[in-house]
Amino acid sequence: MPSIQLKNISKYVCQNVNLEVFDEELLVLLGPNGAGKSTLLNIIAGLIDYEGSVLFDDEPVDKLATSKRKVGYLFQELALFPHLDVASNIAYGLRAQKQSQSGVEARVGELLQMMKIKHLSSRYPRHLSGGEKQRVALARALAPSPQVLLLDEPLSNLDFSTSKYLRIELQRLQKGLGITTIYVTHNQREAEEIGDRIAVIHHGVLEQVGTPEQIFFNPQNERVSEFIGSPNILPCEYCRELGQGLMEIGTGGLTIVVPYEGVEIKKIAISPRDIYISVEKPPGPDLNRFKGKIVEMTPSASLTWIRLRVGDHTLLAEQPTDVVEEMNLQVGSEVYLILKLRWIKTLSDPFT
Amino acid sequence: MNRLKKIRPGWGILPVAIFLAIWEIVARLNLIPGQFFFPPFSTVVMEFYYLTANGVLGDNFLASLVRVLIGFCAGSIAGITIGIIMGWRDFVHKALNPIISLLYPIPALGWLPLLMLWLGIGEALPITIIFICSFFPVLYNTVTGIKNVDEDYIQVARTLGASDIRILITVVMPLALPNIFTGLRLEAGMAWRVIIAAEMVAIPTGIGALMMKAESLIRIDIIIVCLIVLSVMCLTFEKFFAYLETRLTSQWR
Known part of the structure; x- marks a missing residue:
């Protein structure tokens, strides 16, 4: 899986952002609403125009369309296709890649198994609970075997216990697949629990990047300290x-x-x-x-x-x-x- | 619950039956002055039988039906096609929207005098009127349906590797179906209302023309037969599209 580099990225609130996400790492982008977290994900996915350069494994991907970047993106609202059942939702990316029917069926079966949602395969999204929808959306994002996984506040709409359970599962899955992942959240506790490293972003500026311990015990400035709760x-x-x-x-x-x-x-x-x-x-x-x-x-x-x-x-x-x-x-x-x-x-x- | 559902259709027929019974009694007992202008329901049924048996109703009905089908199908297909392109591509929307905004408010029958001069009295005239009547509302609803599809679905499909055309066909169009069907359902009934009006004014054949002939002969019973046929056809067309919409979208809506 590739490393990701952002070089002098500017768009909306983000100005000259430089960031490196290591191979197979789970980096949490932590910041308040409007800090530019989702903008950075959209830039990496190629969903919006931007200034600067995005590199996967030192290779610029700026000229690649979203569909060619091999990015798995889990949106905050999940955006499961309401007119497709669970299996068809998961199969969407595989069919877009024009994989054979038998290949699609095998991969969908594998993901249904992996996400423990086999019993939901013929259900439509409106009949799923929040946690089930989250699993289906993750399975759909992982189906085409993306190089990079982008998660935009994926657990923010779930209740505390479901969110905690899925966070652990997500972490296990990410480590198992070894997929380079950026996880966006405004929840400091979530960031500490799941991230290999945390990048604190405020008003489009990366204030500090480091391990959860480095961020928590050695906040580089007042804003970082405030955002992580001004710990004693x-x-x-x-x-x-x-x-x-x-x-x-x-x-x-x-x-x-x-x-x-x-x-x-x-x-x-x-x-x-x-x-x-x-x-x-x-x-x-x-x-x-x-x-x-x-x-x-x-x-x-x-x-x-x-x-x-x-x-x-x-x-x-x-x-x-x-x-x-x-x-x-x-x-x-x-x-x-x-x-x-x-x-x-x-x-x-x-x-x- | 299931039993209730089974009983429901009977309740729908009951008020109609009561209405027809009152109609028959009032007409038979001459309760309305000038009863000549108010034939009993049984007389209307008999007239329906005569008109069907001698082929007059069938011929005129068929003439109207063919016009409606051709005009409505052509108008709807054109409306959906152009609507999809306008909804999907902003520059097409920007280019065509001002023209469509100017033409859309004109009632379909407002075109009649102009089309009579351009096309003459013939089959092309009512078909064109129905085309115009169907085209604009279906187009408008299609554009709205396509534009209302949540951007997140499109972006998700893009990240999953789908091309623009694939996104349009597999995500945007299915999600716009409810809006498209609203346009089709409303205009399917409207097409019948408009064809009758057009035939009354300018075309010598069809249900509308038959009504005008009946009016000149003071045949209230024939006029009522035609109105009943019109009502049934409006209802049938609307119900057909409502059924089709339910079949295609009820699973996920």
Whole structure:
């Protein structure tokens, strides 16, 4: 499968974008709405005109029509052909390539099997659930054996559990096929979970490209930091294995229990949205529960940013404004903090 | 549910039967002054039988039917073909749309005096009128149908390696079918309404001409026979296209 290079790409909001996606890599293009993510996918697919150059394996493909670029594209709205049943939807690209009927049938059967949708083959899209539609659309994109897979927020219209399940399946499939993939999302958690690397894009400018750890623990500027949720990054002074997949770390006078993945931990990161605040002492064991003092409050319409002094650290937390008003939080109030174990990120390889 | 569905057609016939019964009674009991102008339904049925038996109704009906079929088919085929090209290619749309926008609002019968002078009184005249009557609405609906196809479907097909012509035939045209059928269904009935009017004014044969002859002979029963034939044909044509549309699109709509 080819590597993809974008050289000085300009179109709409995107100006002089340079990006390289490695062979067999899954790169996540992360950014808010209107950042230019879908524009870049459309450029790679050749669906719109652009300035600059797109290269597959160092070969420019700018003059190739979309139909010749061998790109599998999963649109956000999936766009399953409503007048064709599932099998015919999947077969569409194969028939466009004028493959023999027996070849088409064999490949469609293979994909129905791979995506676990054999029982749906004669159904029309209007009779499919969101998750089923997503699988059919992916099968259709993969059917002609594309060199590159472009996924435009493919899971954004699904409920949380279906989306999570399909994300894992998608990742497994991508690694199994070894297909170079660009995955567009505005969901930071989705990006961290699925991406080999993440490219953060804001208003057409690539702000940072790196591994999820690099982006999260070492955001290059304020915009990246803001977009990934302005995490609290704490250095690890000591760590001790607790067993059962947990490790205790010490930082600034606090003892925090974090997930343990078998390597020494250098830093941890906690997103402001993953800090619970309570005015009363929370029930349960005294793990990841701390007493702190509010030193600053910045309210906005729906969210309030709260700075808390905890141990030697000042942590940033985010709470819905109505909850803050309900709890009558004020600067100087003493509160309890709970750090959600599941969402504490750990860094073992300090690249800074 | 199935039982209800089976019962439904009977309910549709009932009001018609009641209407015909009231008609018969009112006419027989001379409840309307000047009953000469209001024959009972049974008299109309008898007249239908006589007109059918002596071949008058059949000949005139056939003349109208042939005109409608030729004019409607030619107009629809031309409308669909040009509509597809206009809907698919922007430059064709830009070139033709101003002309079509000017011609479309003219009622089909408005062309009659001009066509009488250009074509003379003959078979070409009613066929051309029906052609015009069918062409513009079918064209308009086809263009709308093609242009309304979601761009995402076209782009997906493109990424799957399909050529433009393949996308047009396998994606755009099937998805435009509901709009195209709306045009065909409406104009199939309209063609009958227009042919009757044209035959009344300018053509000596056909159902419309028969009605005008009946009017001059003060034969209300024959006029009503013709109106019933017209009503049945409008309904039949419209229902045929509604059926065809359901057959072709109900699975996925």
